[in-house]
Amino acid sequence: MEQKRANTISLSGNMLKLIAMITMIIDHIGGVILETGVMQYQNEAVNTAIMATPWGNLMNTITFMTRMIGRISFPIFCFLIVEGFLHTNNIKKYLLRVGLFAFISQTPFSMALFNTYFDFSYLNVLFTFFIGIIMLIFLRRFEKDYLMQGVIVALSCAFAYLLKTDYDSIGILFIATFYLFKGDKNKILMMLILSVLCIYESRVFLYSAVLSLIPIHFYNGSRGKVNLKYVFYWFYPAHLLVFTLIRIFVCGIPLY
Secondary structure: OOOOOOOOOOEOHHHHHHHHHHHHHHHHHHHHHHHHHHOOOOOHHHHHHHHOOHHHHHHHHHHHHHHHHHOOHHHHHHHHHHHHHHHOOOHHHHHHHHHHHHHHHHHHHHHHHHOOOOOOOOEOHHHHHHHHHHHHHHHHHOOOOHHHHHHHHHHHHHHHHHHOEOOHHHHHHHHHHHHHOOOHHHHHHHHHHHHHHHHHHOHHHOOHHHHHHHHHHOEOOOOOOOOOOOHHHHHHHHHHHHHHHHHHHOOOOOOO
C-alpha cells in the first residue's frame, strides 16, 4: 500500500499530471495558435501595422500570459518522469514507451512549431525525457560514485544539447536534480537548486516556473485512484495536432 505524506494539501501523481497538462495546453495556445497563427500574417507590413494597434497590444499581453502560465508544466513533467522511473516495474518498457511516443510526436511537433510535416532539426520534449531516463539508469548503477554521476549528468546534458531536444540540457538538469536530491533530508537543497533552474528556464516569463514547485511540494507519494498511465503519451501529440489544425483552418496558416 502506498504511504501518503501528512500534508494539509495533498496531491497525487494524477493531480500533478493534470496540472502539468492543463498548463501545457495554455502554453501551447499561446505558442502554437497565437504566436504562429493569429499574430502572424503572410504580409509583413500588415502584421506590423496590426501589432501597433490596441488589438495587437492585447494579443501580445494574452500571449505573454499564456506562455508565463505554461512555464509551470515542464518541471512537473520532469518530476513525474523521475517518479515513473522510481516506481516502474519494467524500466525497459518504460524507456521504450517514451522513445516510441517521442518518434510518434515528432510530426505533430514539427507541424505545430515549424509548419512542416517532418523537421528533425529540433526534437520534441519526449526525446529529452528519453535521454533523461537513460541517464537515470546509469545514475542508479553508479549510486555511490559521485564523480561518475557528475560525468553521466554532463554527458547527458551535452547529448541533449547536441541533438537539439526541447529544453535540452536544462531539462536534463531538472531530471537529475529531482533524482539525486530525492528524499526529505535533501528537500531544502533540492528546492534551492530547482529554484535556480526554474528562474533560468523561465527568465523571460517572470520566473513563473518557480510556481511549479508548489504542487510538487504537496505531492503525497501516491499515484491516485484512476490509472492515467498512458494519458500523457497520447495527449502530447494529439493536442499539438489539434492546435495545428485550428491554426490551419481558423487562422489560415498553411503547412509547407
